[in-house]
Amino acid sequence: IRGFCYELDLPAHFEVEMNQEKIIKESVFSLLDELIPDTDLTNNLIRYSNYKTQEDKNWDVQEDLIQISKELFKEQKSLFLNQILDLELIKKNQKFLYVKIQTFEKKIKESYSILKNLITGLPDEIFSYRALPNYLKKLSQKPYRDIDISSDSNTRVFNSLQSENWCKKDISHEHRSKLDIINRDLCYHLMELKHFLNQNFSHYRFYKDCYNSFFLVSVLSKIDQKIKEIKQEQNCIHISEFNQIILTFLQDNPVPFIYEKIGTIYKDYFLDEFQDTSKVQWTNLIPLVEEALSTGGTCLIVGDGKQSIYRWRGGEVEQFLDLCGPNSETLKINYRTDSKIVQFNNKFFSFLSNNFSGKYKDLYFDLDQKANSNQQGLVEVSLLDFKGEEVVEETLKSIVKRIDLLEEDKYELSDIVILTRSNKEITEIVTYLTQRKIDIVSSESLLLKYSSKIQFLINNLFSLLDYTDHLSRAKVLEYLINHAIIRVNENIQFTIAENAKNSWILYQNFLQDRGLNIDVQALRTLNIYELVESLIRVFGLNQTNDLYLNHFLDFVFEYTVRYDNSLSNFIDYWNEKKDTISIVLPSGTEAVEIMTIHKSKGLEFPVVIFPFANWKQDLGQDMSWCNVSEFFPSSKSKNVVTLLPLKRELEQWPSPFPSLYQKHKKDILLDNVNLLYVAMT
Secondary structure, eight states: OGGGHHHHTOOTTOEEEOOHHHHHHHHHHHHHHTOOTTSHHHHHHHHHHHHHHHTTSOSOOHHHHHHHHGGGGSTTHHHHHTTOOOHHHHHHHHHHHHHHHHHHHHHHHHHHHHHHHHTTTSOGGGBGGGHHHHHHHHHHSSSOOSOOTTSGGGHHHHHHHHHTOOBOTTOOHHHHHHHHHHHHHHHHHHHHHHHHHHHHHHHHHHHHHHHHHHHHHHHHHHHHHHHHHHHHHHTEEEGGGHHHHHHHHHHHSOHHHHHHHHTOOOOEEEEOSGGGOBHHHHHHHHHHHHHHHHTTOEEEEOOOGGGOOOGGGTBOHHHHHHHOSTTOOOOOEESSSOHHHHHHHHHHHHHHGGGOOHHHHHHHTTOOOEEOOSOOOOOOOOOOOOOTHHHHHHHHHHHHHHHHHHHHTTOOGGGEEEEESSHHHHHHHHHHHHHTTOOEEETTTTBGGGOHHHHHHHHHHHHHHOTTOHHHHHHHHHHHHHTTSSOOOTTSOOOHHHHHTSOHHHHHHHHHTTTOOOOHHHHHHSOHHHHHHHHHHHTTTTSSOOHHHHHHHHHHHHHHHHSOOOHHHHHHHHHHHTTTOBOOOOTTOSSEEEEEHHHHTTOOOSEEEOOOOOOOOOTTSOEEEEEOGGGOTTOSSSOOEEEEEOOGGGGGSSTTHHHHHHHHHHHHHHHHHHHHHHHHO
C-alpha cells in the first residue's frame, strides 16, 4: 500500500491505526455534537429515541450508534454501504412498516376486548390451570411475544379450544351454565384469532425488528463520513481497510503493472492457515496466484478446516473446503502430540461429526491421524455434578489440585497452560490462583493497569493535571504510606482525606518534610516523558528492575513521538488503551500460563488444563445484512438492505429468515467444535 500511495490518493506517510473503538467513539460523539435542529438526521434520531421510550427501553441512542458503527470496520462494508437508501426512502419504508404494525396491534386489542368481555364475571380459578386468563394477560400488553395459540407455551389454551372444555370438573352449576352460554362465541373468536396469527404474526415480528433497524442504518453513512474526516485529520488508515483498498486497486490495474511498481516478481506462493482467509483476502490473492501459475510458477495452500475459528473476523472455511479437490493431500502424521491424545481426539471428533452434514461432516468423519511420538501421553476428563456458582468454585478447586499433583510429578509451573473460552474466565482463574500464591502469567495479569506502581504514577499525573482532583491525590498518599515511602507520626492525628485537600504548597511541604524532594511547579513544566522519569526518581520506584515500569516508559515515549506532549491528551490516550496494554514476558518465566483458546492456536505445552468446557452456543449475538426488498412493494428499482439480529425468533419469521437462522446455527456449531478441536490438540 505504501508503494501505491500516489495511485491510491493516500497520504505518503500515513499511520496505521489498530484501535477501532477510539475512532468509532470520536466519530459518534462528533456527529451528536454537531446535530442541528429540524434536519432529517436530527429528527430521525429523536424519533428513534421516542420509539425506544415507547418500547420501555433506554432513550439514549449513543450506545446503539457505537455498536452499529462496528459494521463499518468489517470487510463486507462496501457491499452494503452503497446500497443503503437515503433518509427519505428509509422514512417512506418505515411509514409502510408502521401502518402494518399498527394494523396488527389494533386487531390484537380488539380480540382481547371481545374475549375479556366474554369471560367477565367468571373467576380465574375456575379455568383449568388458569390457562385462558393467563393467555389474555399476554394479549393485554405489548410487546406481543408469546401470543401464538399453537406454540408450546400456550398448549393448554389450544387443547381447551380443541376439546371445548375450559373449566375444572368441580365448579359451580352457575359458572358452568355461563360457560356453556359463551362457549360458542369463545371458540369462534379464539379460532378467528388463531387464524389471524397464523397469517400475520410472523410478519409482525419481522416488521418490528426491521422498523427498529432502519433508524440506525440510516445514520451509518453519516458516521462513515465522520470516520473519514477523523482519519484524514489524524493522517491514519485503520488496518481493517487494507484488504478493501487492495481489492479496489487490483480491480483497476493489471498484475504486471503491480509487479513493475513494487520491483519484484513472485513465481511461487505458499499460503498458510488458509482456513482463516477471508473472501476479500482470497479475491486479492487470486490475480497474483493466477499470474504465477500461468508462467510456470507454483502455489501451495496449507490449512485445516477443523481449525477455522475466525469466522467472526471474516474467515471463510467454505472457500478452503471448495478448493480441496483431487490435487489436495492430507497429512496423516501428527508430529507434536503423544499417541493416547491422538487416539482420543480421533475417536472423540469422529463421534461429534454425526452432528454435521455435507462438507462439514467430511471434516471430522473418519478422522485417522497417526502419532509420531513414542510417548503415550494422557487424557483425563473430569465431570462436576454441581449447578450455578458451585460449578465455578469446584472448577477452580480442581485446577489447584491438578497443579499440586503435577508439581508432585516433577513438572515445572512453566510446563502448564490453562485454556479458557473467554477473558472473563481468565480473570476468575487469575484471582483465585493469585490468592493461593501460585505464580501465573496471562494477558490479564500482565496488563499495565494492574501494577500498583503504574496506578500510582497515573494518579500523580491526574493530580498534577487538576489540582482539585483530591481523590487521585488521596490515592497517592495512601500508596506512599502503605509502601513505607513516607512515615506518619502515630502520635499526631493524620487523615489522608484532609491532607489530600491541602493547597499545592502545603502538600509539597508535607512531602518535602518527609525527605521527598518534589517541586510541583517544576514538574508541571516538563514534557510527559521527563515528568514520568522524574516521578519515578523522586519516589524511588526504580530501586529494582520492574518490567511494568520499563514498559510504561516505552508506552509514554511512543506516545510523545507519535502524538504530542499534552498531559491532558496523554491521559485520554491512556484511558483508551489501558485495557489492552500489557507487558511481554521473556520465554522461560517460571509460572502457569493462562490464555484463551484463540491466543493458544499454534502453540504447544507439555500439560494443558482446559476448565469451564461447558460453554453454550453464542446464538443471538450476531447481526447480518439482509436484502428485504420483497417485503416493500414500492422498492422496484432499489435494493432495500438493513441489519437484522440472528436470533432464535427468526425461526418464527417469514421466509427466508428461518433457513438463514438454520445456516447460522450450523456455522456456530462448527465454530464451537473447531474451537474445542484447537484446545484439545
